[in-house]
Amino acid sequence: MTGLIAGGTYPFRALALFLRKPAFLTYLFFPLLLNVVLGIGLYLGIFAPSWQWINTELSDFNAFLAQWEGTLPPWLGFLDEVGAGLGWVFRIALSLGLFLLIGLLLAQFGTLLGAPWYGKLSEKIEQFKTQQMEIVEIGPIQEVRRAVLFELKKLLLLLVVGGTCFIVNTLPGLGSTIATIGGFSLGSTLVCLDFLDSPLERRRLKFRQKLGLIYGTLPATASFGLVSLFLVSIPLLNLITVPLCVASGTLFFCDRIWPKHFKQQTPSASAQN
Known part of the structure; x- marks a missing residue:
C-alpha cells in the first residue's frame, strides 16, 4: 500500500x-519549446477535426432521435431529455478519450524529440541522487537502431494489447469494464516505458528487461503511471508536465529500482561524470 x-x-x-x-531547469528550455510546437500541431491536427466530427455525428443522432420520438405517444416525451443527456455523456467521453490520445502522443513524440536534453537532465538527476552514474557506451549506429526498435516494440505492444481490448469491449457483460481497465493499464505501461527509459536505456537493457522492471516494481509503477498519464492528458498543462514526468521517472528509478537491481554492480561498465 505504501x-x-x-x-x-x-x-x-x-x-x-x-x-x-x-x-x-536549464535542460528544459528546448524540450519545452518542442512540446509547444508539437502540442499545437497535435491539437490542430487531431483535436480540432475530431471535435468537429463529434459535433456533426451527435447533431445527426439528435435529429434522428427527434424524428423517432415524433412517432411515439406523448407520455414517452421524457425520452427527449434522456437522449439529450446521452448525447452529452458521449460528447464528454469522446472528448476525454481525445485528450488521453493526444497526451499519449505528446509523451511519445515529446520524449523522442527531446531525448538529448532529457537524457542529460536524467544523468544529472541520477548523479545527484546516487552520487554515481552508469552508462554502457555503444556506437551511434547501434544507438539509433536501439531507439528505432524500442519505438517499434512499443507500437507492437500498443497494437496487440489495444486490439485485444477493442475486441473484449464488444463482448456483453463485463467486456467494457475489462477493456477499460486494460486500456488504462496499457496507457500506464507506455508512459512508464517513456518516462523511465532514460536511466534504463543508459544501461542498454532489453525491452523485456525494461518491462520486467516496471512490472516488478508494482504497485508503485501503477500509481506512477496513472498519475503521469493523467498529467499528460490535461490540455495545455501537458506541455509542462511531460518534462516534469521525465524527471520524475529518473527520481523513481533512483529510489525504487537502482537500490535493488544496480547499486551493487561493479562500475566496470560505468562512466563517472
Missing part, C-alpha cells in the same frame, strides 16, 4: 526538486 501511494507522488517530487535545484 508503494501504491508513493509511486503517484514522484511527479510532485520532481517539481520540488526543480524548486530546490533551479540549475536543472
Whole structure:
C-alpha cells in the first residue's frame, strides 16, 4: 500500500526538486519549446477535426432521435431529455478519450524529440541522487537502431494489447469494464516505458528487461503511471508536465529500482561524470 501511494507522488517530487535545484531547469528550455510546437500541431491536427466530427455525428443522432420520438405517444416525451443527456455523456467521453490520445502522443513524440536534453537532465538527476552514474557506451549506429526498435516494440505492444481490448469491449457483460481497465493499464505501461527509459536505456537493457522492471516494481509503477498519464492528458498543462514526468521517472528509478537491481554492480561498465 505504501508503494501504491508513493509511486503517484514522484511527479510532485520532481517539481520540488526543480524548486530546490533551479540549475536543472536549464535542460528544459528546448524540450519545452518542442512540446509547444508539437502540442499545437497535435491539437490542430487531431483535436480540432475530431471535435468537429463529434459535433456533426451527435447533431445527426439528435435529429434522428427527434424524428423517432415524433412517432411515439406523448407520455414517452421524457425520452427527449434522456437522449439529450446521452448525447452529452458521449460528447464528454469522446472528448476525454481525445485528450488521453493526444497526451499519449505528446509523451511519445515529446520524449523522442527531446531525448538529448532529457537524457542529460536524467544523468544529472541520477548523479545527484546516487552520487554515481552508469552508462554502457555503444556506437551511434547501434544507438539509433536501439531507439528505432524500442519505438517499434512499443507500437507492437500498443497494437496487440489495444486490439485485444477493442475486441473484449464488444463482448456483453463485463467486456467494457475489462477493456477499460486494460486500456488504462496499457496507457500506464507506455508512459512508464517513456518516462523511465532514460536511466534504463543508459544501461542498454532489453525491452523485456525494461518491462520486467516496471512490472516488478508494482504497485508503485501503477500509481506512477496513472498519475503521469493523467498529467499528460490535461490540455495545455501537458506541455509542462511531460518534462516534469521525465524527471520524475529518473527520481523513481533512483529510489525504487537502482537500490535493488544496480547499486551493487561493479562500475566496470560505468562512466563517472
